[in-house]
Amino acid sequence: MYEFYYLCTLLDYLIIMKNFKRYLVTSALPYANGPVHIGHLAGVYIPSDIYTRYLRLRGRDVIHVCGSDEHGVPITIKAKKEGVTPQQVVDRYNAIIKESFRRFGISFDIYSRTSSPTHHQTASDFFRKLYNEGQFIEQTTEQYFDPEANQFLADRYITGTCPKCGAEGAYGDQCEKCGSTLSPTELINPRSAISGAQPILKQTKHWFLPLDKHEDFLRNWILEQHKEWKPNVYGQCKSWLDGGLMPRAVSRDLDWGIPVPVDGAQGKVLYVWFDAPIGYISATKDLTTDWEKYWKSEDTKMVHFIGKDNIVFHCIVFPAMLRAHGGYNLPENVPANEFLNLEGQKISTSRNWAVWLHEYLDEFPGKEDVLRYVLCANAPETKDNDFTWRDFQARNNSELVAIFGNFVNRALVLTQKYFNNQVPKRGPLTDFDKQTMEQVVALKTEIEQNIENYKFREALREMMNLARVGNKYLADTEPWKVAKTDMERTATILNIALQITANLAIACEPFMPFTSDKLLMMLAKEPFGWEQLGSFDILETAHTLGKAQLLFDKIEDEAIEAQLLKLEAAKSANAEATVE
RNA sequence: GGCGAGGUAGCUCAGUUGGUUAGAGCGCAUGAUUCAUAAUCAUGAGGUCUCGGGUUCAACCCCCGAUCUCGCUACCA
Numbered sequence: 001m002y003e004f005y006y007l008c009t010l011l012d013y014l015i016i017m018k019n020f021k022r023y024l025v026t027s028a029l030p031y032a033n034g035p036v037h038i039g040h041l042a043g044v045y046i047p048s049d050i051y052t053r054y055l056r057l058r059g060r061d062v063i064h065v066c067g068s069d070e071h072g073v074p075i076t077i078k079a080k081k082e083g084v085t086p087q088q089v090v091d092r093y094n095a096i097i098k099e100s101f102r103r104f105g106i107s108f109d110i111y112s113r114t115s116s117p118t119h120h121q122t123a124s125d126f127f128r129k130l131y132n133e134g135q136f137i138e139q140t141t142e143q144y145f146d147p148e149a150n151q152f153l154a155d156r157y158i159t160g161t162c163p164k165c166g167a168e169g170a171y172g173d174q175c176e177k178c179g180s181t182l183s184p185t186e187l188i189n190p191r192s193a194i195s196g197a198q199p200i201l202k203q204t205k206h207w208f209l210p211l212d213k214h215e216d217f218l219r220n221w222i223l224e225q226h227k228e229w230k231p232n233v234y235g236q237c238k239s240w241l242d243g244g245l246m247p248r249a250v251s252r253d254l255d256w257g258i259p260v261p262v263d264g265a266q267g268k269v270l271y272v273w274f275d276a277p278i279g280y281i282s283a284t285k286d287l288t289t290d291w292e293k294y295w296k297s298e299d300t301k302m303v304h305f306i307g308k309d310n311i312v313f314h315c316i317v318f319p320a321m322l323r324a325h326g327g328y329n330l331p332e333n334v335p336a337n338e339f340l341n342l343e344g345q346k347i348s349t350s351r352n353w354a355v356w357l358h359e360y361l362d363e364f365p366g367k368e369d370v371l372r373y374v375l376c377a378n379a380p381e382t383k384d385n386d387f388t389w390r391d392f393q394a395r396n397n398s399e400l401v402a403i404f405g406n407f408v409n410r411a412l413v414l415t416q417k418y419f420n421n422q423v424p425k426r427g428p429l430t431d432f433d434k435q436t437m438e439q440v441v442a443l444k445t446e447i448e449q450n451i452e453n454y455k456f457r458e459a460l461r462e463m464m465n466l467a468r469v470g471n472k473y474l475a476d477t478e479p480w481k482v483a484k485t486d487m488e489r490t491a492t493i494l495n496i497a498l499q500i501t502a503n504l505a506i507a508c509e510p511f512m513p514f515t516s517d518k519l520l521m522m523l524a525k526e527p528f529g530w531e532q533l534g535s536f537d538i539l540e541t542a543h544t545l546g547k548a549q550l551l552f553d554k555i556e557d558e559a560i561e562a563q564l565l566k567l568e569a570a571k572s573a574n575a576e577a578t579v580e
Numbered sequence: 581g582g583c584g585a586g587g588u589a590g591c592u593c594a595g596u597u598g599g600u601u602a603g604a605g606c607g608c609a610u611g612a613u614u615c616a617u618a619a620u621c622a623u624g625a626g627g628u629c630u631c632g633g634g635u636u637c638a639a640c641c642c643c644c645g646a647u648c649u650c651g652c653u654a655c656c657a
Contacts, residue, residue, distance in 0.1 A: 031657060072657060143655080156656040164581090173655075179581055181653060211654085235584045236652065243583075248654055272657070308585080308651055317654095338585080339650065346650085377605090382593085383586045384650050391592070391606090398606060402619050410616045417615075457593075461605070475621040480614075550617065 020301035020332075022061035024294040025052050026280045028306040029069035029114065032093040033078050036100055037354035038387055039347040040307075042375040043337040047456050048305035049106045050376065053510040054451045056107075057530040063294060065283040066101075067112035067119075068094040071257040072272035073154055077194060086256045090115060100358040104368050105513050112283035114275060119282035123275045124261040126325060127250075131262055135324045136207040137247050143204050144172070144184050148197035152204060152253035153184075157194055160187030206268070207260065208247035214320040215245045221330065222315065230454075233336050236311045248317065250274040277318040280304075295328055304334045311336050335454040338380035342387050343567060352570040355387070355563075364559075369512035370396050370552065376460045376511055389560045396555045399464065404515075405551040407470040408504065411497040412522060412548040414474075418483050423498055423543045424491030426536075433496060436473050437536055440466065440503055444534040447507060456511075463507045470500040495541070498523075502538040506530060515551055522546045 027048040030036055036045075045066075052064040070090035079086040090113070098111050112119065130136055144153045158172035163186045167177035172184030184190065185201070192199050211218075222229070222237045229237075250271045251260050257269030284291040294300050304314045314334050322328040341347065347354045360371060374395045378385050415421060429437075443462050450459035479493040505519035506528045520527060523539065524546035532538050 033657090069657080073655090074657065152655090154655040171656085174653080181581075184655090206655090230585095232585045232651085237584095239583050239652080240654090243653090246654060252655070271655080276657090309657080311584095312652070312654085313657095341650090378592065385592075388591090394591090394606065397617095398619095401617065406616060406619050410620080412616095414615050461594095464605085471616095471620055474615075475613075478613085478615085480616095483615090552617085554617065 019299065021297070021299040022294065022301070023052075023055055023063070024284070024300055024302040024329075025055075025062060025064040026302070026304050027064065027066040027108070028304075028310055029067055029276050029279050030097050031072070031074070032068040032070045032090040032097065032113070033075050034093060034349040035096045036357045037347055037349070038342070038357070038360075038371070038375060039340040039354070041104075041357065041371070042340045042379050042385075042387070043307040044305050045101070045106050046372055046375050047335065047337065047379065047454065050456050050459070050510040051303070051305070051451060051454070053107060053513065054530070057506070057509060059529065059531075063109045063284065063287060064107065065110055065112070065280055065287065066108045067110070067114065067116075067279050067283045068097060069272065069276045069279065070094065070113055070115045071269070071275060073157065073252075073254065076254065076256045080194075087115070096358055100361060103361050104357060105372070107513075110283050110287040112279065112286045114279045114282070116282065116286065118286050119275070119279055120258050122282040122285060123258050123270055123278045126278050126281075126321075127270060127274070128261050130209075130321075130324055131207070135209070136250070137210055138205060139208055139247075140203055140205045142185075142201045143253070144190065144192075144199035145202040146192040146195055146197050146199050148195040149192060151194075151255075152202070153192055153194070153199055154252070155184050157192065158184045158187060158190050158199060159193050160190040163188055204253055205264075206249045206251045209250050209274075209317070209320060209324065210247045211245035211316065211320050212247065214323055215241065217323065218245070218316060218319065221319070226333075229333060230335060232308055232338065233311055233315060233334055236308075237315045240312060240316055245316070273313050273317065274321070277313065277321070298329065300329055301332045302329050304331050306334060306336045308336045308338050333454070338382070338384045340375075340378075340380050340385055340387055343389070343564075344386060351574050353567070353574075363563075366514075367396075367555075369515045370400060370555075372512055373400060373460070376456055379457050381455065381457055389563045393555045393557075393560045396552065400552040401554055403464060403471065404467045404504070404508075407467045407474070408501050408519065408522075408551055409548065410474055411470065411494065411501045412545065414479055415494050415498060415545060416548065418479075418487070418490055419494065421545045423539045423541055423545065424495050425541045426495035427488050427492045429492070432473075432476065433492070436469060436496065436500075439469050440500060440536075441534040443469070443507070447533075451510065460511055463504075463511060466500065466504050466507055470497060470504070473497060473500070495539075496536065498539055498545075499536040502528070503533055503535075506533045518549070518551060522548055 025048055028044050030040060048064060052062055055062040068090065075086050075089050079089045094113050101111060144158050146153050155172035159169055161168055162170035162175035162178060164180040165175060165178035167175060170182060170187060172182065172187060174181055190199055219241050223241065251268050252271050253267060254269050255267065258275050260268040260270060281295060284294055306314050319330045322330060342353060342355060345353055374392050377395060378387065443466055446462040447459050450462060474497060477493045479490045483490045502523060505516050505523060509516035524544060528538060
């Protein structure tokens with residue numbers, strides 16, 4: 001028994017000591033059939049950006065890769081509907097998505113796309129290697145074919161009457177009325193969801209990745225070695241593994257995508273879920289010729305940021321692919337988030353129930369960090385959360401303006417007033433001064449530990465506590481009173497308040513980079529490193545500060561009401577469309 | 581239908597292996613304060629931990645059942 005515990009402790013020690021020299025951070029590839037909305041941001045891109053910015057500030061070797069996922073059936077349908085080519089569809093959305101990420105300060109080292117030549121080459125080579133090594137199973141099956149649209153139909157794109165409950169409009173894979181799992185051939189009176197034609201059965205050959213061959217490995221790797229993964233991620237993996245893995249098709253009959261690179265595969269492309277995660281690899285190749293060390297050196301830590309709907313692909317399928325290929329690292333963690341709702345309803349691209357990033361950026365110029373703050377503070381880390389415009393307003397006005405912005409403004413205005421905008425000299429410290437300084441040091445550790453454990457909401461709260469400590473410090477020391485009798489003591493107080501402000505500029509950078517930049521400008525300083533957080537010698541005595549400005553503005557009711565009206569309009573437009 | 585995750589204060593969320601009085605922020609109330617964007621600071625009120633059983637000296641936590649939300653269910657992405 002004693003030995004057992006000893007062994008566990010030793011094991012923990014080794015895991016903690018596992019010394020990663022570099023990091024590879026991936027963010028789920030947005031699907032290029034629509035713009036990015038707040039759900040994507042809260043679930044994936046804000047957490048991954050905070051994580052990456054934090055690591056960079058600490059001077060770590062880290063790259064953050066992403067790109068547009070541009071293949072698959074929905075894009076071809078959208079193209080057909082609009083009378084344009086699939087390439088035109090993805091060109092349009094790739095441009096919108098990429099530009100909105102840039103404006104929002106999501107700091108990818110590269111934002112690539114799966115229609116790029118590099119990606120086509122990489123994915124083809126990947127497939128061909130597995131094919132040549134006999135890692136696939138070939139199987140010919142009968143599949144529904146739409147004679148009008150002249151294409152095979154995925155199960156999702158066949159509708160008909162449910163054989164179990166008789167409901168109309170059941171899908172080929174599932175009836176949403178009774179919840180039964182179906183196979184397309186069971187449907188009564190099947191119809192193509194694309195053309196409405198009656199589909200016919202036709203033979204087709206496909207390649208399958210035998211996940212069952214990797215089951216033992218995956219079971220041990222996830223269930224034994226990654227017990228620290230989030231409950232939703234671990235639970236879903238366990239569910240799949242306990243059910244027994246089956247071969248999974250990795251090709252599709254479609255004319256949009258990466259052609260299956262073997263003889264006799266005319267009209268077949270790689271399944272998007274086979275090619276999309278390889279997109280992380282191609283993106284890295286597009287970034288650097290030195291890409292292999294990020295994917296193949298064992299001292300690289302790979303982390304996939306995704307939403308909960310992608311867990312299986314990132315924890316089971318992609319790792320199985322990487323292992324089948326050989327030579328690649330597997331992810332160290334996959335911190336999948338839950339979903340964000342909007343005003344109590346599911347976000348929906350097709351129903352236009354969303355707050356679109358590119359529209360937000362136009363309608364709230366200069367307020368990138370407000371959205372970053374609100375979405376992080378309310379991120380769906382453990383369960384689905386709700387975004388409301390009232391909450392957005394409240395968090396801006398009573399947290400960012402009242403606590404953060406107000407503290408900074410107080411410290412700077414007092415310095416202007418009493419010390420001609422120069423950092424005053426710090427004299428002897430009181431116990432309260434020392435206590436306050438200790439609190440700042442303690443917050444550093446809290447923020448670090450929370451970010452490293454993917455608890456970004458809590459990390460953000462701790463960052464805000466820095467401003468709270470500052471406000472309390474000023475309230476308790478009352479420099480505006482002390483200034484009447486004791487300028488030396490006033491100097492010490494304001495020195496400490498300014499050092500806290502400088503600490504804030506460091507601590508807020510991963511979460512609110514625009515605010516950090518503004519703060520640095522106001523302090524007239526170049527960016528600090530993370531290691532300076534907790535220090536009270538960041539600003540040297542007599543350093544002249546820059547011009548003070550307000551960090552955050554109040555958001556008035558009108559702006560919020562305009563957004564609510566906009567959502568109402570989307571709702572009625574949608575209701576009308578349904579009636580027609 | 582099966583499986584997974586979740587349901588804790590008015591709102592948004594914490595709650596470590598079961599252990600005294602279940603915590604935080606916002607909101608609300610009262611007081612203090614006036615350097616600051618009516619911003620801050622202190623104090624306080626506010627809980628049948630979704631519901632019903634069970635195990636235990638002791639349950640938000642473990643077990644059984646019900647219920648609601650979301651996800652997955654292998655060709656939607």
